[in-house]
Structures are given as structure tokens and as C-alpha cells.
Amino acid sequence: MTDAGAAQAVEVVYRAEFGKVVASIAGRFGDLDLAEDMAQEAFVEAVRRWPTEGVPPNPGGWLTVTARNKALDRLRRESTRQARHEEADMLTAHEDPGAPVTSVTDERLRLIFTCCHPALALEAQVALTLRLLGGLTVPEVANAFLVPERTMAQRITRAKRKIAAANIPYRVPRDHELPARLRGVLAVVYLVFTEGHLPGSGGDGIRDDLCAEAIRLGRVLRELMPDEPEVAGLLALMLLTDARRAARLDDAGALVTLDLQDRSLWDRTKIVEGHALVRECLRRNRPGHYQLLAAVNAVHTDAATAADTDWSQVLALYDQLYGATPTPVVALNRAVALAEVEGPASALVIVDGLELDGYHPFHATRADLLRRLGRSAEAAAAYDRAIELTANPAEQALLTARRDALS
Amino acid sequence: MTQYLLSVWHDRDATPEDIYPDPEEREASYAATGTFNEEIRASGNWVFAGGLHAPSTATVVDGTGDEPVVTDGPYSESKEQIGGFWVVEAPDLDAALELAARGSKACRGKVEVRPFHGE
Numbered sequence: 001m002t003d004a005g006a007a008q009a010v011e012v013v014y015r016a017e018f019g020k021v022v023a024s025i026a027g028r029f030g031d032l033d034l035a036e037d038m039a040q041e042a043f044v045e046a047v048r049r050w051p052t053e054g055v056p057p058n059p060g061g062w063l064t065v066t067a068r069n070k071a072l073d074r075l076r077r078e079s080t081r082q083a084r085h086e087e088a089d090m091l092t093a094h095e096d097p098g099a100p101v102t103s104v105t106d107e108r109l110r111l112i113f114t115c116c117h118p119a120l121a122l123e124a125q126v127a128l129t130l131r132l133l134g135g136l137t138v139p140e141v142a143n144a145f146l147v148p149e150r151t152m153a154q155r156i157t158r159a160k161r162k163i164a165a166a167n168i169p170y171r172v173p174r175d176h177e178l179p180a181r182l183r184g185v186l187a188v189v190y191l192v193f194t195e196g197h198l199p200g201s202g203g204d205g206i207r208d209d210l211c212a213e214a215i216r217l218g219r220v221l222r223e224l225m226p227d228e229p230e231v232a233g234l235l236a237l238m239l240l241t242d243a244r245r246a247a248r249l250d251d252a253g254a255l256v257t258l259d260l261q262d263r264s265l266w267d268r269t270k271i272v273e274g275h276a277l278v279r280e281c282l283r284r285n286r287p288g289h290y291q292l293l294a295a296v297n298a299v300h301t302d303a304a305t306a307a308d309t310d311w312s313q314v315l316a317l318y319d320q321l322y323g324a325t326p327t328p329v330v331a332l333n334r335a336v337a338l339a340e341v342e343g344p345a346s347a348l349v350i351v352d353g354l355e356l357d358g359y360h361p362f363h364a365t366r367a368d369l370l371r372r373l374g375r376s377a378e379a380a381a382a383y384d385r386a387i388e389l390t391a392n393p394a395e396q397a398l399l400t401a402r403r404d405a406l407s
Numbered sequence: 408m409t410q411y412l413l414s415v416w417h418d419r420d421a422t423p424e425d426i427y428p429d430p431e432e433r434e435a436s437y438a439a440t441g442t443f444n445e446e447i448r449a450s451g452n453w454v455f456a457g458g459l460h461a462p463s464t465a466t467v468v469d470g471t472g473d474e475p476v477v478t479d480g481p482y483s484e485s486k487e488q489i490g491g492f493w494v495v496e497a498p499d500l501d502a503a504l505e506l507a508a509r510g511s512k513a514c515r516g517k518v519e520v521r522p523f524h525g526e
Contacts, residue, residue, distance in 0.1 A: 117500075119500055119504070166409075166411075166503075167409040167498075167499045167522060168499065168501075169498075169500065169501050173501075177501070
């Protein structure tokens with residue numbers, strides 16, 4: 001194999017296997033810091049050896065065993081860490097990295113729940129998940145959230161230190177804790193996705209890399225928790241939203257609203273996969289927040305043209321969502337559907353009753369309703385407020401164009 | 408097993424009457440806290456616990472120089488001060504958080520959970 005071929009093989013394996021290697025070492029030694037370092041070293045070793053020795057038949061297993069051996073070596077060297085030293089001594093000779101790894105129990109599930117523990121700040125949960133489970137490097141995680149590398153490295157180090165000092169358990173939560181804890185995990189993944197779909201800062205209209213990473217994490221969750229309908233719902237929601245990515249920006253980089261998008265640019269493969277997941281959720285009949293949002297997006301992606309959209313179905317789904325989660329943001333999105341079913345006047349009555357002054361979609365929605373009602377001066381003021389509150393350049397361009405087109 | 412400090416925080420100037428304006432509520436809270444203490448003794452989580460006098464009764468001693476310097480306390484100027492605490496032993500943070508939630512409900516105050524150094 002050529003050097004370039006082997007390097008590429010390591011790169012591909014890296015993203016796919018990093019989380020598994022970290023999880024396996026953390027499960028064995030109960031130390032995330034050690035797990036991260038040894039996973040990293042195992043990949044360095046792969047980069048060094050695979051070009052000359054060839055890529056092993058089971059690259060993931062090779063990396064796990066190599067990382068485990070390196071962990072044992074380090075623990076033996078650190079004689080001051082007596083307890084761990086004894087633990088390491090109990091484990092006899094090195095394993096052969098070429099031998100197959102027998103345990104297929106996926107340790108990643110425990111890793112996810114540890115990374116997304118509610119005792120950690122949300123930003124730390126996101127950073128740990130992307131670094132340890134997603135296998136992004138520290139500079140990549142820093143870049144994803146537009147903070148200096150040093151800041152991100154400190155954030156990750158501090159979080160790992162808290163996990164160790166406070167004895168945050170490395171396990172899947174018990175049944176009675178699971179719903180709340182799973183909501184936290186899903187929120188972290190969706191946060192990564194929304195930051196990619198509509199970045200709040202940094203000058204990009206869409207961040208493809210973050211969308212792709214969130215979907216990849218969503219697939220991992222789906223693989224690990226195939227019976228959780230909200231996991232399927234989140235993956236479906238992300239796929240059906242991301243399917244429209246190519247149509248979401250015009251040539252000038254301005255955001256294109258759903259009704260004006262060129263639907264031939266939509267990604268049919270993602271739509272088909274998303275629809276299948278939504279149908280699976282319907283069969284299970286245990287609806288939840290992400291499933292309902294996915295269903296809304298399934299209705300949109302089901303319509304051949306914007307005029308074909310079944311808005312009464314969208315409104316019914318938002319009614320259900322608002323019944324379960326009566327937040328002002330859900331009420332706002334429900335009002336958008338109501339405007340299509342009953343007209344902008346009914347929707348405006350609801351929107352005007354919401355306390356969402358700091359939320360730019362509130363002003364953007366209100367502006368559109370006022371525009372449709374011919375109240376141009378008020379619409380212009382609302383567009384101005386929305387433009388002021390959003391940092392996303394693609395959205396600013398759309399809102400500015402709408403405002404300037406007012407008579 | 409890890410030991411945790413569960414500290415209860417109050418406004419610096421709050422009197423028991425401020426914290427529990429209703430005397431019945433105050434008595435109910437004291438009783439609930441007493442029950443909680445008995446429960447965690449029985450479950451083996453109890454290490455130590457105590458309620459503190461007002462922060463204005465505190466004294467700060469600086470013994471790092473040649474002669475100890477004594478000043479009227481408390482040490483922290485913060486508006487929020489510790490009113491009492493438990494030291495508990497628990498298998499992990501999740502277990503400690505569960506104890507803290509029960510203690511918080513019993514004493515009607517927010518509880519900070521902080522691990523002790525091990526070994």
C-alpha cells in the first residue's frame with residue numbers, strides 16, 4: 001500500500017473508531033484522560049506502522065488493543081499511582097493487536113451518557129461529545145465553536161477533571177433516570193446540528209461540517225439505542241432538514257425560504273431515509289418532541305411544490321407539540337402554520353401575544369405577517385429588529401431583501 | 408465511595424424568619440430535615456452534618472504570618488453564605504445528587520454538591 005493510501009485509511013478509521021477506542025479504554029481503566037491520550041497514541045502508531053506493515057484486517061480492534069497495551073505500559077511506569085499499578089499488574093502480558101476483539105458490547109453508550117452528564121455545563125458536554133465520541137481533534141472542536149484552541153483545550157480538561165474528581169459515573173443511567181438523561185444527550189447532538197444548519201456566529205451561512213457530524217452522531221445513537229423513538233425522531237429531523245441544504249442558499253448566499261426553494265435540489269436519499277424513520281415512529285406510537293418536528297418536516301418534504309403542502313397536517317402536528325411543550329417558541333412556529341390555514345390576521349393575534357423580544361425569528365415571522373397584511377411601515381420596523389438580532393449573514397441578506405421590497 | 412460536601416446556601420442577611428416566613432412551614436422544614444438525617448444515617452451515607460449560626464458570628468484568622476491576625480468575619484464578602492451542610496459518602500455523583508435533592512427539599516434551600524479529595 002502507498003503511504004498516501006495508508007494515511008487515508010487511518011483518517012477514515014480515525015473518525016469511525018476513535019469513540020469506540022476511547023470508550024473501551026475508559027471502560028477498562030475508568031479514566032477518560034488516559035483513554036483519550038492512549039486512543040490518540042494508538043492512532044499515531046497506526047500512522048507510523050500501517051504504511052509499511054499494511055492496514056490490519058480489523059483496524060478498529062487493532063487500535064483498541066494497541067491503546068490498551070499503551071495504557072498498561074503507562075500505568076506500570078507511574079509507580080506513584082499505586083492502586084492503578086496494582087490493577088495493571090493484575091493484567092498479565094500484552095495482547096496481540098492482530099487478535100480479534102471479542103467483546104462487542106458497545107462501551108460508547110456509557111461514554112455518551114458520561115459526556116452529556118447534566119452536572120457538566122452544556123458547552124462542556126458538547127465539547128466532550130465531539131472530542132471523545134466524535135473523534136474531532138481539539139483544534140477542530142475549537143474551530144467548530146469559534147473559540148481559541150487554548151480555551152477549548154482548557155474546557156475539555158476541566159470537564160474531564162470534574163468527571164474524575166466528582167466521580168461522575170461511567171455507566172448508562174438507570175431506567176427511571178433514562179428519559180431525562182436521554183433528552184440531554186439528544187439536545188447536545190441537536191445543538192451541534194442547529195449550529196451547523198443556521199450558525200449564530202462566525203460569518204458562514206451554513207456549516208456543512210457540523211451538520212454532517214451531528215448526523216453521524218445521530219446514527220451512532222440510533223445504532224446504540226434502536227428502540228428509542230426519540231432517537232429515531234432526532235435522526236429523521238436532522239436528515240429531513242439537511243436534505244434541503246443545497247436549496248437553502250441562493251447564488252448570492254442569501255437564505256431561501258422553504259416556499260421559494262428549488263425542490264429539485266433536495267437530497268432524495270436523505271428524504272427517503274427520513275420518511276422511513278418517521279413512519280417507524282408512527283408505528284411505535286410513542287410521540288415525542290423530535291418525532292413531531294420530524295413529522296412536520298416529513299410533510300414539507302412530501303410536497304412536490306410549496307402549494308401542495310398539507311398545512312392543516314402541519315398545524316395539527318404543532319397543536320400536538322404545543323400540547324406537550326407549551327413554550328413561546330413552539331407557539332410561534334404553530335402560528336406560521338396557522339397563517340397558512342386561517343390567514344395572517346389570526347396568526348398575528350397569537351404572535352403579538354408572545355414574549356420573545358430577544359428572539360430574531362419572532363420579529364422575522366411578525367414582519368412577514370405584517371407584510372402580508374399590507375402593514376408595510378410596521379413590517380419594515382420588524383424586519384429591522386430581526387436583522388439587528390441575527391448574526392447569520394445568509395439570514396440577514398434574506399431579511400434585508402424582504403424589507404427593501406416593501407412598497 | 409466518594410465523600411461529598413452538601414452545603415446549603417442562603418442570603419447573607421437572612422434570618423430563620425426570612426427563610427421560613429411561616430412558623431408552621433419552618434417547623435415542617437426542621438422536621439423534614441430531621442427525618443432526612445435519620446434516613447441517611449440508616450442508609451449509611453451519613454458522615455457528619457450541622458447547621459451554622461449567622462455569617463455575622465464568624466471570625467477570620469490569618470496564621471500565615473509571624474503573629475495570627477484575627478478579624479471579624481465572614482471571610483467571603485459574597486451575598487450568599489453557607490447556612491449548614493452535610494458530609495455524605497456515596498458511590499458516585501449521581502447518588503450524591505439524589506441525596507442532595509432530598510436534602511434540598513427537606514430544608515427548603517439550594518444545595519451545592521462538592522467532592523472531597525479521595526484517599
